[in-house]
Amino acid sequence: xxxxxxxxxxxxxxxxxxxxxxxxxxxxxxxxxxxxxxxxxxxxxxxxxxxxxxxxxxxxxxxxxxxxxxxxxxxxxxxxxxxxxxxxxxxxxxxxxxxxxxxxxxxxxxxxxxxxxxxxxxxxxxxxxxxxxxxxxxxxxxxxxxxxxxxxxxxxxxxxxxxxxxxxxxxxxxxxxxxxxxxxxxxxxxxxxxxxxxxxxxxxxxxxxxxxxxxxxxxxxxxxxxxxxxxxxxxxxxxxxxxxxxxxxxxxxxxxxxxxxxxxxxxxxxxxxxxxxxxxxxxxxxxxxxxxxxxxxxxxxxxxxxxxxxxxxxxxxxxxxxxxxxxxxxxxxxxxxxxxxxxxxxxxxxxxxxxxxxxxxxxxxxxxxxxxxxxxxxxxxxxxxxx
Amino acid sequence: xxxxxxxxxxxxxxxxxxxxxxxxxxxxxxxxxxxxxxxxxxxxxxxxxxxxxxxxxxxxxxxxxxxxxxxxxxxxxxxxxxxxxxxxxxxxxxxxxxxxxxxxxxxxxxxxxxxxxxxxxxxxxxxxxxxxxxxxxxxxxxxxxxxxxxxxxxxxxxxxxxxxxxxxxxxxxxxxxxxxxxxxxxxxxxxxxxxxxxxxxxxxxxxxxxxxxxxxxxxxxxxxxxxxxxxxxxxxxxxxxxxxxxxxxxxxxxxxxxxxxxxxxxxxxxxxxxxxxxxxxxxxxxxxxxxxxxxxxxxxxxxxxxxxxxxxxxxxxxxxxxxxxxxxxxxxxxxxxxxxxxxxxxxxxxxxxxxxxxxxxxxxxxxxxxxxxxxxxxxxx
Numbered sequence: 001x002x003x004x005x006x007x008x009x010x011x012x013x014x015x016x017x018x019x020x021x022x023x024x025x026x027x028x029x030x031x032x033x034x035x036x037x038x039x040x041x042x043x044x045x046x047x048x049x050x051x052x053x054x055x056x057x058x059x060x061x062x063x064x065x066x067x068x069x070x071x072x073x074x075x076x077x078x079x080x081x082x083x084x085x086x087x088x089x090x091x092x093x094x095x096x097x098x099x100x101x102x103x104x105x106x107x108x109x110x111x112x113x114x115x116x117x118x119x120x121x122x123x124x125x126x127x128x129x130x131x132x133x134x135x136x137x138x139x140x141x142x143x144x145x146x147x148x149x150x151x152x153x154x155x156x157x158x159x160x161x162x163x164x165x166x167x168x169x170x171x172x173x174x175x176x177x178x179x180x181x182x183x184x185x186x187x188x189x190x191x192x193x194x195x196x197x198x199x200x201x202x203x204x205x206x207x208x209x210x211x212x213x214x215x216x217x218x219x220x221x222x223x224x225x226x227x228x229x230x231x232x233x234x235x236x237x238x239x240x241x242x243x244x245x246x247x248x249x250x251x252x253x254x255x256x257x258x259x260x261x262x263x264x265x266x267x268x269x270x271x272x273x274x275x276x277x278x279x280x281x282x283x284x285x286x287x288x289x290x291x292x293x294x295x296x297x298x299x300x301x302x303x304x305x306x307x308x309x310x311x312x313x314x315x316x317x318x319x320x321x322x323x324x325x326x327x328x329x330x331x332x333x334x335x336x337x338x339x340x341x342x343x344x345x346x347x348x349x350x351x352x353x354x355x356x357x358x359x360x361x362x363x364x365x366x367x368x369x370x371x372x373x374x375x376x377x378x379x380x381x382x383x384x385x386x387x
Numbered sequence: 388x389x390x391x392x393x394x395x396x397x398x399x400x401x402x403x404x405x406x407x408x409x410x411x412x413x414x415x416x417x418x419x420x421x422x423x424x425x426x427x428x429x430x431x432x433x434x435x436x437x438x439x440x441x442x443x444x445x446x447x448x449x450x451x452x453x454x455x456x457x458x459x460x461x462x463x464x465x466x467x468x469x470x471x472x473x474x475x476x477x478x479x480x481x482x483x484x485x486x487x488x489x490x491x492x493x494x495x496x497x498x499x500x501x502x503x504x505x506x507x508x509x510x511x512x513x514x515x516x517x518x519x520x521x522x523x524x525x526x527x528x529x530x531x532x533x534x535x536x537x538x539x540x541x542x543x544x545x546x547x548x549x550x551x552x553x554x555x556x557x558x559x560x561x562x563x564x565x566x567x568x569x570x571x572x573x574x575x576x577x578x579x580x581x582x583x584x585x586x587x588x589x590x591x592x593x594x595x596x597x598x599x600x601x602x603x604x605x606x607x608x609x610x611x612x613x614x615x616x617x618x619x620x621x622x623x624x625x626x627x628x629x630x631x632x633x634x635x636x637x638x639x640x641x642x643x644x645x646x647x648x649x650x651x652x653x654x655x656x657x658x659x660x661x662x663x664x665x666x667x668x669x670x671x672x673x674x675x676x677x678x679x680x681x682x683x684x685x686x687x688x689x690x691x692x693x694x695x696x697x698x699x700x701x702x703x704x705x706x707x708x709x710x711x712x713x714x715x716x717x718x719x720x721x722x723x724x725x726x727x728x729x730x731x732x733x734x735x736x737x738x739x740x741x742x743x744x745x746x747x748x749x750x751x752x753x754x755x756x757x758x759x760x761x762x763x764x765x766x767x768x
Binding site: 002012015018020021024025028029031032035036069085086088089093094095104109110111112113114115116117118123124126127128129130131133134135136138139140141142145146149150151155156158159160162163164166167168170171172173174175178194197201202204205208211212215237238295296298299301302303305306309310313314317318319324331338 | 396399400401405408409410413416417419420470492494496497498499500501502503504513514516517518519520521523524525526527528530531532534535536538539540541548550552559560561562563564565566571572573574577578582585586589591593596597600669679680681682683684686687688689690692694695698699701703713722725726729733747
């Protein structure tokens with residue numbers, strides 16, 4: 001263990017000696033903090049709806065009903081709305097024509113045009129729009145039935161307003177099986193997006209370490225170290241520990257930054273940080289495998305990027321695991337990203353503590369042990385190759 | 388120099404890895420992951436464990452409305468304890484309506500309706516919750532009407548009658564599905580375009596890495612001592628990156644359109660778009676090469692830039708933005724590339740690509756200018 005620590009120490013000192021590395025490692029990821037923070041921070045919304053008409057009563061009533069349901073509403077021209085949907089900048093557009101406005105004012109049936117984007121949230125947002133339309137229709141029907149029963153129009157509207165504020169609201173309370181009740185807005189099922197991006201980033205950042213191992217092999221540093229009474233396992237573990245420190249710190253830094261600056265929710269932050277720390281061990285192990293397998297930094301970087309993206313896609317970091325077919329969900333169990341994703345889902349959606357996610361961490365530790373073992377075997381074999 | 392670089396990369400297999408192996412692997416995986424050819428994500432059937440009072444009229448209305456949905460199938464089974472059923476994985480969602488919903492609604496008293504979600508909570512469950520919310524809103528509207536009747540002085544009999552009546556939907560407000568823009572890429576198409584853009588950021592970075600490696604190995608100084616124009620070394624590296632970028636993107640888009648059945652439209656227009664996107668991405672590497680002193684730093688910068696541009700360009704999920712934020716995102720080369728592919732997929736020609744092409748070229752120009760102004764930190768090594 002002392003040897004492993006010494007090798008990791010050398011690796012880190014070498015990294016820190018170049019002051020500019022500190023800038024690249026800790027200041028540059030602020031960009032990532034901002035992007036993740038802007039996207040996932042500030043509370044979830046129930047979708048983004050574009051409204052082509054916000055001046056008339058219909059437009060204003062619809063906007064009020066949608067806003068009350070936590071839907072983000074933006075005014076937009078009809079043509080711009082089509083373009084925004086095409087680019088996935090909004091989930092749903094509601095096109096209101098002059099005829100619609102006139103029909104609404106006159107109490108006649110109204111049929112507004114609703115266009116859906118091909119985004120993940122479009123169907124839920126469209127349902128929210130339908131609900132808002134039903135609410136408006138209900139209000140009109142309420143006024144009509146009160147007038148039919150003999151109330152004067154103004155009295156009917158005023159009485160409705162009063163009744164609206166006195167009758168208790170009736171809404172679905174969404175509850176998780178872990179017994180934690182939560183607001184619907186938080187139960188969107190896609191709130192692991194930020195975690196997915198952090199997993200992808202940490203894995204990629206750690207794989208960049210394969211280049212330093214290749215460099216150390218080419219410079220004869222590894223051969224020189226092994227001439228001392230040190231095993232390849234210790235060398236790989238030491239190198240990996242050095243890379244792990246950097247990658248885990250970067251991941252923690254991005255998470256803490258998004259949480260503090262933008263209010264991105266990670267569940268229990270210490271538990272979430274533990275997931276990232278264990279996941280980074282797997283990533284560092286993979287970096288050692290690639291660094292022992294290939295003899296060229298360019299090829300290693302290419303393979304690193306490829307492996308990171310492919311594993312991330314299979315693990316549900318690009319397209320939510322919940323929407324995978326069953327067979328593919330099984331495949332995702334063979335990727336570290338798949339288990340990292342599940343661990344995060346438990347922590348973020350079910351407020352799981354360390355004990356609840358131990359099985360996931362155990363699987364990740366198994367991945368890490370396998371990768372480090374394979375790395376040390378490959379490193380031993382690489383010594384007999386010219387580089 | 389370009390030929391030498393590409394030959395060298397062929398020898399060390401990085402060209403093959405970058406331009407063929409990884410893009411094909413990535414596309415195959417995305418093909419597995421994303422529902423192929425489906426513009427809409429299929430809503431899965433939902434099994435619901437229900438605990439309601441069989442004598443409660445309105446609770447029965449809620450259950451039968453949910454099981455009668457046309458959008459997706461909902462099956463309801465009675466359960467003593469829906470929470471346990473969801474927990475055990477026997478049901479996707481639980482619905483608990485304590486006895487007395489009808490009575491409470493009539494008297495305007497509060498009542499709680501719970502839905503229990505578990506690990507199987509997916510898109511269908513979200514939509515189901517939204518629908519249930521809407522149903523309850525309609526039911527509550529009746530008791531509001533009754534309360535308003537009392538408020539308006541119409542008397543309790545009339546109020547009771549109004550509470551019983553379903554609201555007259557003669558003046559209903561309905562939604563009619565509109566025609567989506569023909570420039571709207573399907574979910575699969577948008578992901579292919581976004582991933583191609585993201586991957587491009589990494590592919591062109593390879594030129595930077597070889598430049599930094601030459602600097603570290605001392606061969607760059609030797610090259611500079613030769614009687615060749617100093618700019619030609621950088622241009623050669625950029626050109627090698629450019630060739631690789633075009634190759635990799637072409638492979639990705641071709642494989643993507645074959646696997647997903649997505650057509651990106653006229654080949655000529657797409658080719659122009661790809662060349663502009665690669666030029667924009669390559670120009671960014673000029674900045675990296677001046678910022679980074681070592682290959683390790685270049686790697687870190689490249690990864691972060693690629694991920695930031697990829698994320699904000701919609702490589703993983705569309706970014707909802709408008710106003711100033713939307714304008715900033717519009718300048719993103721990956722977003723412009725995806726936008727351009729949407730236009731060509733909708734039958735657009737070269738003339739329709741003015742905005743994305745100009746965006747990409749402007750991005751390239753700004754990056755080139757910035758790279759001239761940034762001090763070359765690597766030169767001091």
